[in-house]
Amino acid sequence: MPNALKRPLVLRTGTKFSARARLLLRLHDRNQPMEASIHIDRFRRFNILTSSSKTLLTGDSPQEGLVCDFQYLVGTPPCTPNPLWGEDGPLVVTEELHLITFRLAYTYCGLELELESSTLPFIIISNNSQLSSAWASILWFNMLSPEPKAQFFSAPPPAPWPQLAQVLSWQFQSVAERGLSREHLLMLAEKLFGSKPSPDSTLSWTKFSKDGAAGFSFWAWLDGILGLLQEHLKQLWKDGLILGFVSRKQEKKLLKGKRTGTFLIRFSESVLGGVTCTWVEHPESGPPVFRAVVPYTAAELVSLALPDIIRDYQLLVEENIPENPLQFLHPNIPRDEAFGPYYSKREEGTAPVWCGAMGGAGVCSPPNIPLLSTGNLMEQKKYLNRRLIRVSSSGNPKSI
Numbered sequence: 001m002p003n004a005l006k007r008p009l010v011l012r013t014g015t016k017f018s019a020r021a022r023l024l025l026r027l028h029d030r031n032q033p034m035e036a037s038i039h040i041d042r043f044r045r046f047n048i049l050t051s052s053s054k055t056l057l058t059g060d061s062p063q064e065g066l067v068c069d070f071q072y073l074v075g076t077p078p079c080t081p082n083p084l085w086g087e088d089g090p091l092v093v094t095e096e097l098h099l100i101t102f103r104l105a106y107t108y109c110g111l112e113l114e115l116e117s118s119t120l121p122f123i124i125i126s127n128n129s130q131l132s133s134a135w136a137s138i139l140w141f142n143m144l145s146p147e148p149k150a151q152f153f154s155a156p157p158p159a160p161w162p163q164l165a166q167v168l169s170w171q172f173q174s175v176a177e178r179g180l181s182r183e184h185l186l187m188l189a190e191k192l193f194g195s196k197p198s199p200d201s202t203l204s205w206t207k208f209s210k211d212g213a214a215g216f217s218f219w220a221w222l223d224g225i226l227g228l229l230q231e232h233l234k235q236l237w238k239d240g241l242i243l244g245f246v247s248r249k250q251e252k253k254l255l256k257g258k259r260t261g262t263f264l265i266r267f268s269e270s271v272l273g274g275v276t277c278t279w280v281e282h283p284e285s286g287p288p289v290f291r292a293v294v295p296y297t298a299a300e301l302v303s304l305a306l307p308d309i310i311r312d313y314q315l316l317v318e319e320n321i322p323e324n325p326l327q328f329l330h331p332n333i334p335r336d337e338a339f340g341p342y343y344s345k346r347e348e349g350t351a352p353v354w355c356g357a358m359g360g361a362g363v364c365s366p367p368n369i370p371l372l373s374t375g376n377l378m379e380q381k382k383y384l385n386r387r388l389i390r391v392s393s394s395g396n397p398k399s400i
Helices: 130-142 161-176 180-193 205-210 218-238 248-255 306-312 335-342 374-380
Strands: 011-012 014-021 035-040 044-050 054-057 066-076 098-109 111-118 121-126 264-265 275-281 291-292 314-315 353-358 361-365 391-393
Touching: 011 130, 014 035, 014 098, 035 066, 044 054, 054 066, 130 205, 130 218, 161 180, 161 218, 180 218, 205 218, 205 264, 218 306, 248 264, 248 275, 248 291, 306 335
Parallel strands: 011 121, 314 391
Antiparallel strands: 014 066, 035 054, 035 098, 044 066, 098 111, 264 275, 275 291, 353 361
16 A cells, blocks of 8 residues: 555555565475465455465565465455454554464475464554554554564553664654654653653553643654654754754753854644744843744645745844844754755745735835836736745744
């Protein structure tokens, strides 16, 4: 099944898929046909549109051994209520684990054996909105279960934090080619446990995938970030330009001693799949001021790349000409030096713009060109060059 986040153990209801069995042992009696049969667990009905048994044949290369392919397998909703029951009732679809088992009657020189092998457990979903929850179940099972168990989620065991931390880092390495640092993992641990974890700290399945004071679970929040990286921020994350997992307390500590205009990029803790910029300002008197932009999500980033947002960001300060407050990427890298290689190429003849406030909206036009009436505009030039930028008012920084 096509899957942008490389999650092959999650299948869609009604989607055709295939399974391959391989026998790496090449010793067999050539006078005895070798047929493998396929068996799929009883909790759902599976349609096998071809034969349920196949003859093993030599693969494309000697290393493949003997192979057989079962194609056009389709999972359908169960005809009867699911017989799996957990402590609080029937398991949800995203916790139903299914197995495909292959069996082979093996004969060689009078020796007769019944060989059997099973796939890793997989989950069947009916809607793409269930993909994230299903993958959480796959991760939890593969991390903690030594063998296939159909009723694993009847009473799922807790996960030791050191083991879970490694698995989470692998997710980021797989999706965006950069795992989680020690500082990232410490922030996540403090978010989960409220303090620095000990080697014996464990996390329950419910707290990982179900509970959520912000309206979404810890895993849903983390998976939203993975999706954002995959689609829009992969190269920036890979190259270390996104600090990422930084608490609000920690970001102030990092920026407090830096010069005005120093900023960092972190993932939002309150918005699902959001990224924001926070910068520091040092007024003439008083403590440093920290400002953060309302988080950008895929809805904005699909239209305008984050490097271009950073390059063109403007802050309206009273009646002054707006300026870009994002000057130095933490710890002290000039903005254009850090993000220059990622900027979109400007069209030739595009002039810089200035922005003012009118009715709460940002209005942009090339400098030194008066606003023209429709008639004059059509006479002098059909269209003025323009580009989409981000503007904030000084009282409440936000994108418009």
